[in-house]
Structure formats: structure tokens, C-alpha cells
Amino acid sequence: MRLLIFPLLILILPTLLEKQDEEYPKLKDNDSVGKLLYQLGDDPGWYVEDDDKKSSAAKGRDIFHTGFVQKNNKNKGRKQSKHFVCTSCHNVQREDSDLTVSDPQARLEYTMKNDLPFLQGTTLYGAVSRRTFYNGDYSLKYGDLVDDARNDLRGAIQLCAIECAQGRELKDWEIESVLKYLWTIDLKVRDLSLTNTEKVNLEAQMDDNPEAAIATIQSKYLTGSPATFVKPDKERERYNRKVTDINNGENIFLRSCMHCHENGRYSFFHLDTCKVTMKYLQRKATTYGDHSIYQAVRFGIYSTSGRKSYMPQYPIEKMSEEQLLDLRGYIDYMADR
Amino acid sequence: MIKYFSILTFTLVLLTLQHGLVAQESTAVQTFKDTRVINTQSVETLKKRHVDFRVGHRFGDLAGSNGGWSTFYGLENSTDVSIGFDFGLTDNTMLGLHRMKGSNVLRQLVNLSIKQKLMTQDAEGGKPFGLAVFGLASISTMPSSPNPGVLSHFDVFAHRMSYHMQVILSKKIGDRFSLQIHPAWTYRNLVPDFDTNDIVSIGYAAKAQLNRNIAVIVEGNLPFSELRTNENGYYSGFSLGIEWDTGGGHIFQVNLTNATGMTETDYIPYTQEDWSQGQFRLGFTIGRQFKV
Numbered sequence: 001m002r003l004l005i006f007p008l009l010i011l012i013l014p015t016l017l018e019k020q021d022e023e024y025p026k027l028k029d030n031d032s033v034g035k036l037l038y039q040l041g042d043d044p045g046w047y048v049e050d051d052d053k054k055s056s057a058a059k060g061r062d063i064f065h066t067g068f069v070q071k072n073n074k075n076k077g078r079k080q081s082k083h084f085v086c087t088s089c090h091n092v093q094r095e096d097s098d099l100t101v102s103d104p105q106a107r108l109e110y111t112m113k114n115d116l117p118f119l120q121g122t123t124l125y126g127a128v129s130r131r132t133f134y135n136g137d138y139s140l141k142y143g144d145l146v147d148d149a150r151n152d153l154r155g156a157i158q159l160c161a162i163e164c165a166q167g168r169e170l171k172d173w174e175i176e177s178v179l180k181y182l183w184t185i186d187l188k189v190r191d192l193s194l195t196n197t198e199k200v201n202l203e204a205q206m207d208d209n210p211e212a213a214i215a216t217i218q219s220k221y222l223t224g225s226p227a228t229f230v231k232p233d234k235e236r237e238r239y240n241r242k243v244t245d246i247n248n249g250e251n252i253f254l255r256s257c258m259h260c261h262e263n264g265r266y267s268f269f270h271l272d273t274c275k276v277t278m279k280y281l282q283r284k285a286t287t288y289g290d291h292s293i294y295q296a297v298r299f300g301i302y303s304t305s306g307r308k309s310y311m312p313q314y315p316i317e318k319m320s321e322e323q324l325l326d327l328r329g330y331i332d333y334m335a336d337r
Numbered sequence: 338m339i340k341y342f343s344i345l346t347f348t349l350v351l352l353t354l355q356h357g358l359v360a361q362e363s364t365a366v367q368t369f370k371d372t373r374v375i376n377t378q379s380v381e382t383l384k385k386r387h388v389d390f391r392v393g394h395r396f397g398d399l400a401g402s403n404g405g406w407s408t409f410y411g412l413e414n415s416t417d418v419s420i421g422f423d424f425g426l427t428d429n430t431m432l433g434l435h436r437m438k439g440s441n442v443l444r445q446l447v448n449l450s451i452k453q454k455l456m457t458q459d460a461e462g463g464k465p466f467g468l469a470v471f472g473l474a475s476i477s478t479m480p481s482s483p484n485p486g487v488l489s490h491f492d493v494f495a496h497r498m499s500y501h502m503q504v505i506l507s508k509k510i511g512d513r514f515s516l517q518i519h520p521a522w523t524y525r526n527l528v529p530d531f532d533t534n535d536i537v538s539i540g541y542a543a544k545a546q547l548n549r550n551i552a553v554i555v556e557g558n559l560p561f562s563e564l565r566t567n568e569n570g571y572y573s574g575f576s577l578g579i580e581w582d583t584g585g586g587h588i589f590q591v592n593l594t595n596a597t598g599m600t601e602t603d604y605i606p607y608t609q610e611d612w613s614q615g616q617f618r619l620g621f622t623i624g625r626q627f628k629v
Contacts, residue, residue: 082386082628263365264384268586268626270367274512280549291584307585309628 029190034129040210046153055173060181081167083309089121099221102317118255122225126187132224166308192220227315232294244329278335366458368509374542375576380467380507383425393419393622400615416597429454440597441607442488443477467507475499475602496527499602515544574608586626
């Protein structure tokens with residue numbers, strides 16, 4: 001009899017383990033964080049399923065990347081903006097190694113490692129899981145317009161379309177389409193970098209205390225991107241070129257400046273790495289005009305009558321003062337080589 | 338000559354296709370800042386959905402018997418005026434519609450043009466030069482002359498037409514220097530008895546970038562035509578100028594040229610002005626780009 005029990009156990013054990021797997025884990029790596037929060041009761045008001053009716057994630061993707069719906073679509077419509085598309089200023093991939101802090105140097109290193117642009121706007125990967133938009137000093141830039149956007153993703157999309165992209169107002173189905181697309185690029189559970197213990201604890205919280213589970217999940221990433229606008233450094237002559245990191249500056253130039261200015265991608269002001277270009281930027285650096293890197297980075301280039309396209313400024317969280325000096329160091333190095 | 342020109346064009350297209358098959362991601366080089374050097378087309382095209390509004394003007398002879406103080410050095414005369422648009426259909430295809438005053442036999446011209454960039458020089462050296470083809474159809478809208486003995490007497494509409502095609506090969510050397518040659522074929526439907534409808538020519542252009550905004554540009558063309566000799570009163574066109582890129586999609590250019598016309602079907606067959614006799618003129622071109 002004993003001889004029979006042991007083989008029987010061996011046969012039954014996988015079945016028992018399988019049953020255990022069915023119950024745990026509840027959290028799967030590819031699960032959408034936003035959807036998980038919604039299921040736990042945290043409804044921000046912009047949860048939508050992609051039902052592929054008049055609006056769809058596929059259409060949203062087209063609008064997002066090209067400004068209008070592609071191919072044979074009767075709703076193709078006018079291009080949303082002739083100046084920009086969403087990816088002019090925003091990545092659609094994760095861009096931070098640690099989602100709980102906004103560290104521009106860590107972000108630069110992450111973008112280098114993953115070959116991404118280094119941009120003024122926060123990545124829209126995970127936007128649907130955030131709770132506030134146009135944070136901090138964006139109210140100084142856009143004033144009351146921020147009111148409808150700060151706590152509402154639909155409002156944020158519309159503000160971005162009209163003000164940031166300097167384009168036309170999005171129609172309702174276009175906003176819904178963009179929203180559905182944003183849900184496809186939401187944060188995933190694996191992005192939260194949960195340890196096994198944390199995962200088990202979180203699963204338990206999900207059953208016992210959903211509010212605590214929501215708080216736990218949201219503690220693993222920033223629910224809003226901080227934005228602090230600073231004035232350009234006035235001590236431009238006193239910078240010490242020797243302490244700048246030229247490689248860092250090169251990466252900022254290539255991943256940030258060239259993203260828009262290379263061969264007229266989004267700007268008529270062409271940039272390249274030629275010596276004549278670098279000499280020009282070097283000469284302008286200490287001035288107070290639009291073509292000074294200090295002015296352009298910290299104030300941006302404002303749209304004017306007859307020239308609606310502009311350059312958004314970098315909050316300190318998107319480019320640090322040290323990085324700006326590194327950029328200048330690179331320009332000086334390239335100009336004097 | 339036309340046969341050789343066709344073979345050259347065919348070979349270049351084949352070379353381009355060959356390069357296209359092994360195309361890799363690379364850094365494109367901007368050889369010229371504008372889509373034109375002075376009068377001639379450069380290898381560059383507009384970006385997709387960009388419109389370039391262009392105005393050009395060529396004054397009268399600066400010196401010589403028709404210039405000097407009596408015409409305030411040519412500024413009181415105009416030999417040609419151009420106004421029109423170019424449009425970037427794609428990043429590599431550009432369409433043009435221009436109205437020209439015209440400076441020679443055929444006037445009041447409407448020019449339709451297309452330029453296709455076939456290859457862009459890259460910084461890595463995988464594509465060592467740029468290549469484009471340009472085609473132009475020019476229609477004279479002037480009233481037909483009642484005198485049957487002149488070229489502006491148009492028996493049929495086709496007599497109003499002239500055509501031009503050129504292959505543009507360019508090379509940027511270092512950060513500052515750009516060169517271009519452009520073998521070309523010009524065809525006029527109606528010509529005098531002693532002339533030929535076809536003219537094969539070769540053009541050249543160069544740019545020296547002094548700083549980011551200012552460049553010195555030169556261009557010229559050499560028509561291969563037995564008629565077009567100095568003895569017969571014809572001279573090859575030669576122009577030089579200063580190009581100013583203001584940095585916001587705005588190009589301003591001042592030039593000196595012995596060509597009176599601004600379009601290829603005009604200045605290649607009809608340039609009869611001699612630099613050495615002061616028969617050159619001041620001109621300017623303004624280009625302003627917009628996105629649509």
C-alpha cells in the first residue's frame with residue numbers, strides 16, 4: 001500500500017500545483033496598471049474599452065503619430081496640427097528607470113540605453129494611470145486653461161492639441177480614439193518592479209483592502225509629473241568648461257535638439273553637428289536672443305503672429321542645470337575642435 | 338549627344354536603385370540650403386507639406402551701354418520678375434508653379450515643374466553624393482503676334498511650350514563646401530530656322546558657407562550648341578551671389594548675373610549678355626517657407 005501512495009502523490013502533485021497557479025498570482029506582468037486600479041475602484045473618469053466603433057485605438061494611434069486617421073477612413077479629416085504630432089514632444093515608451101522619481105540625468109541615461117529621444121514632455125506611456133497633468137508651473141504658462149486639464153485626461157489631450165501642438169480642436173471621437181490608444185500604452189505591472197513579497201502582499205491587499213492596494217500601486221510610480229520652470233542662468237560667462245561632461249552634452253544634443261531640428265523635422269531652424277553650426281550656437285550662447293541655448297531651453301521659443309510653431313521650454317525636471325552646462329560644453333568642444 | 342545624355346541618366350538611375358536596395362539608416366547631409374542655387378535648381382527639395390513662396394527680380398544692366406547712371410545702374414529696369422510657389426508633395430518630391438515675366442522671345446511664362454530627389458548624400462559615406470532629377474514645362478501666355486515671321490506668332494498652342502530636364506549630381510565636401518553639376522536637355526517647340534530645337538548643356542554650381550547664415554554661391558551653364566558662340570553673340574551664363582539664411586525658413590539672396598532670364602528655358606538658349614562689357618545685373622530672390 002505504501003508503495004502505491006508515493007507514486008500516486010507524484011501523479012497528483014502537479015494537479016494540485018496547477019490549481020494553486022490558477023488562484024495565484026492574481027497579478028500578471030502584462031496587466032495594465034490603470035485597468036487594475038479601475039477594477040479596484042479607483043475610477044478617474046477616463047477608463048474606456050476599445051470597442052472599435054467610431055473611435056478606436058487604431059485611429060488614435062494614427063492621430064497620435066501622424067495627426068490624422070490614415071487610409072480609407074471617411075473620418076480622416078483635416079490634419080490636427082501642421083506643426084507637431086504627439087511624438088514631437090512625448091515618447092511612447094517608458095523613459096525612466098525608477099518610476100518614483102523625476103531625475104533628468106537618470107532619464108538621459110535610460111534614453112541612451114534604450115535609444116530614445118530625450119524630450120521636454122513626459123512620456124505618454126502610462127499616462128492613463130496618472131492622476132494629474134500640466135502640473136506645477138504649467139499654470140504659469142497656460143493660466144486658467146490648465147483648470148480643465150489638470151485632473152482630466154480628456155481635457156489634457158485637448159489642451160495639448162490646441163495649445164502645445166498649435167492645432168485645431170480635436171473632435172470627440174478623436175479624443176476618445178487617442179484615449180483608447182493611450183490605454184494600449186499604459187504602465188504594466190512588471191514596470192512597478194514589485195518584489196515577490198510585495199506582490200504577495202499586494203494581492204492580499206487587493207482582496208482585503210482595495211484602497212490600501214490602490215495606494216500601494218500608486219506609490220510605485222509618479223501619478224503626476226512635476227514641472228518647475230526656472231530662469232536662464234545669467235552667469236553664462238563664468239561657466240567652467242573643464243568640469244562639463246562632453247559625452248553627456250553630446251547625448252543631449254543628439255537626443256534632444258536634433259530630435260526636432262535635424263533636417264527640418266519640426267523646425268525651420270536646421271541644426272547639425274557641422275563646425276559652422278556649432279560656431280553659431282557658441283557665439284549665440286552668451287546672448288539673450290532666441291538662439292541662445294540658455295534662453296531657448298529655459299524660456300522656449302514663443303509662437304508669434306505669422307509663426308505659430310514654437311519650442312516648448314524644459315522644466316528643471318526635464319533638463320537640469322548641469323545638463324545644460326554639459327550641452328554648452330559639447331557645443332564649445334565641437335566649435336573649437 | 339541626346340543618346341549619351343539618356344545613357345548617363347539611365348546609369349545614374351540604376352546606381353540610385355542599387356544604393357536604395359542597400360539603404361541603411363543614416364544622417365542626411367544638407368548640401369544646399371535652398372531649392373535653388375541662383376537661377377538653377379539645387380539638389381534639394383522641400384520637406385513634405387512645406388510650401389515655399391518665392392519672389393525673384395533681375396534688374397537691368399549694371400554697367401555698359403545700357404547701364405550706369407542713366408538707369409541708376411540697372412535698378413530702374415527689370416529684365417525678369419518671378420513669383421510662385423513650390424510645394425513638397427513628399428520629402429523627396431517637389432512641385433512648382435511659377436509665373437515669370439520672361440526676358441527674351443517668349444514672355445508671360447507659366448512654369449510647371451517637378452523635382453524628384455533620388456538619393457541624399459549621407460554623413461557616413463554610404464551615399465557619397467546627392468542625386469535628383471528636375472523637369473520643367475514652360476508655357477508662354479503672351480498674345481500671339483500677328484507677324485508670322487516671329488517666334489511669338491503661335492499657329493498652334495504647342496508653339497507656346499518649352500521643356501527642360503536636368504539630372505543634378507551634388508557633393509558636399511566638409512562642413513563648408515558644396516558642389517553640383519547638372520547635365521541638362523532643353524527643348525523648345527518653336528525655334529528660328531537656323532537654330533535647333535534641342536540644346537544639351539551642362540551646368541555647375543558651388544557654395545561656400547562662410548558661417549551658419551551666410552554663404553557665397555556661384556553657378557553657370559555651358560550649352561553645347563554650334564550656334565551659341567561668342568562670335569554669334571551668345572555667352573554662357575554665370576552668376577554669383579550671397580545667400581542669407583535667417584534661420585526661420587526664410588532665405589534671402591542677392592546676386593549678380595549676366596543671364597537676363599530666370600528660368601532654364603530662358604537663360605540657357607538666350608543669354609547674350611557679356612560680363613566683360615558690363616552686361617550683368619543685380620538681382621534678388623526671397624524665399625519663405627510655410628507648413629500646410
